[in-house]
Amino acid sequence: MHHKTMVLVAPSLHNMSCSHPRFDPDVWRSMDFSGSLQATIVLILTVGVLAANMMLILIINSRKYSKYIHSQPRYLLTSLASNDLAMGFFVTPFAIIPSFRRCWPYGELLCQIQALLRGAISQQSAVILICMAMDRYMCMLHPARYHKHSSKKFHFQGCVAIISLTWILSVTLFAALALPKGGYYFNPTGMMACEPFYSHASVRILAACGFYFPTTMILMYCYGSAFHVNKLRLRKAGCNVIADPERITVTEDIAESKVLTHERRLSASASRTMAAISLGFIVLVTPWTIQEVVAACTGSRAPQPLDFFATWLALSNSFWNPFLYWLLNNQFRRVGREFISNKFFCKKSPSKPQHFVSNSSSCQIHHQQGCDFERLSEKYWGEILERTLSATSLNALQKSGSHPRMDGCNGMQRGGGCGGMHRETRDISLPDL
Structure with a gap:
């Protein structure tokens, strides 16, 4: 028995046009x-x-x-x-x-x-x-x-x-x-x-x-x-x-x-x-x-x-x-x-203070600006940890901290510096880990 396939025909677009009389022009x-x-x-x-x-x-x-x-x-x-x-x-x-x-x-x-x-x-x-x-x-x-x-x-x-x-x-x-x-x-x-x-x-x-x-x-x-x-x-x-x-x-x-x-x-x-x-x-x-x-x-x-x-x-x-x-x-x-x-609101994001300054000899962290370590990118975290926990970095930091006004210091104490250090030279300190 032969079955014919049903072929569908698309409805006329003219009959569905808004210009057709059966559609209200208003x-x-x-x-x-x-x-x-x-x-x-x-x-x-x-x-x-x-x-x-x-x-x-x-x-x-x-x-x-x-x-x-x-x-x-x-x-x-x-x-x-x-x-x-x-x-x-x-x-x-x-x-x-x-x-x-x-x-x-x-x-x-x-x-x-x-x-x-x-x-x-x-x-x-x-x-x-x-x-x-x-x-x-x-x-x-x-x-x-x-x-x-x-x-x-x-x-x-x-x-x-x-x-x-x-x-x-x-x-x-x-x-x-x-x-x-x-x-x-x-x-x-x-x-x-x-x-x-x-x-x-x-x-x-x-x-x-x-x-x-x-x-x-x-x-x-x-x-x-x-x-x-x-x-x-x-x-x-x-x-x-x-x-x-x-x-x-x-x-x-x-x-x-x-x-x-x-x-x-x-x-x-x-x-x-x-x-x-x-x-x-x-x-x-x-x-x-x-x-x-x-x-x-x-x-x-x-x-x-x-x-x-x-x-x-x-x-x-x-x-x-x-x-x-x-x-x-x-x-x-x-x-x-x-x-x-x-x-859209013409509000510029406030420029963030630069808490991290890196050079070849030391890592300076200024306490006056309130360094927020969580906001530092991961790119700098590796360098901070490496330089902070490295013995050679501590020695280099100790040598760079020797100043004519710091001759009486035999070593650098953690957190407070040496007793004879002048107050103006306490820019460099190590963070508590």
């Missing part, structure tokens, strides 16, 4: 409460997407924040924020008027472009999330190889090549689906804008599952493996420290160990934030995917409030990405507050 008369509420939600979400992603791009590429993130995560996060920014510029604003009028006022050409961008940007964002997960997987499972072969030029070229290739593939795929006649339609219940139209239910299911399931599986595998290995590595390091506590000594390699610790802390922080962004994607897109699969299998359409909620919950992922990054990254919040206060 905008204010045609408004209702549900339409006004939906238009308000779309407007607030659009403004939030634009503001949040613009702020993320500016802060994450600022000079103050560059020391807290490696180049490749910065490129990937910038690309993801640029995609979300494009969604806020070219897709979501065009749904504000149709939200309360239930018609498309912008013409057929813009509907085609809208459908193309709606599919291509969403698919490209999913690909960037996969690239972020694979980058964190390599960084946390193979840190030596990752940092050995990483350089700014390599990272930039690799990221640009991957992002460009995936953009070309995404645009080509959805251009073939959405640009032909009948490949796009105005969705008056969910998107409130134009979307790609699939003439076969199987193609619609394949598009929804291809967008959701490969992305979800790769994200869960990469981050799950990375955090599991990192947990085992930390547990092993802790056991080694407990087994042989005498190995913890201050050596000349302390600066290098501090750098490695700092690098691992940056990698772990970036991995946690990216994992949270990926988890947010999974949570927000899951209802929309289920709705698409059920609607394609049953040949029906979800109720209008449910369709609107599921669609715009998935689109709100563009807003929650910067919010999660702000919420989970302390350094980003600190730099962000300084950036906002400087740019």
Whole structure:
């Protein structure tokens, strides 16, 4: 028995145009409460997407924040924020008027472009999330190889090549689906804008599952493996420290160990934030995917409030990405507050007094300025500890402290200096450890 495949036909855009006689030309008369509420939600979400992603791009590429993130995560996060920014510029604003009028006022050409961008940007964002997960997987499972072969030029070229290739593939795929006649339609219940139209239910299911399931599986595998290995590595390091506590000594390699610790802390922080962004994607897109699969299998359409909620919950992922990054990254919040206060409120951050002065012979710490050791960077902590606890540094400090007014001193006492030292020469002292 031969079964014919059901071919669906896109609804005519002319019948859904605001110029059609069945639509009231009076905008204010045609408004209702549900339409006004939906238009308000779309407007607030659009403004939030634009503001949040613009702020993320500016802060994450600022000079103050560059020391807290490696180049490749910065490129990937910038690309993801640029995609979300494009969604806020070219897709979501065009749904504000149709939200309360239930018609498309912008013409057929813009509907085609809208459908193309709606599919291509969403698919490209999913690909960037996969690239972020694979980058964190390599960084946390193979840190030596990752940092050995990483350089700014390599990272930039690799990221640009991957992002460009995936953009070309995404645009080509959805251009073939959405640009032909009948490949796009105005969705008056969910998107409130134009979307790609699939003439076969199987193609619609394949598009929804291809967008959701490969992305979800790769994200869960990469981050799950990375955090599991990192947990085992930390547990092993802790056991080694407990087994042989005498190995913890201050050596000349302390600066290098501090750098490695700092690098691992940056990698772990970036991995946690990216994992949270990926988890947010999974949570927000899951209802929309289920709705698409059920609607394609049953040949029906979800109720209008449910369709609107599921669609715009998935689109709100563009807003929650910067919010999660702000919420989970302390350094980003600190730099962000300084950036906002400087740019928008014209408040310049007070210049910090220079507590640390280093030269070849001694480390001078001025008590009059109140040196705060916790605010010194880890770069200087290694040098402070090395020079403070080194016997040769003590001898050099003792020799440099011999002054004509200090001839009566045979040695330097801890904390108070010698009794015969003149009060004006007590600039140099050792901190209590």
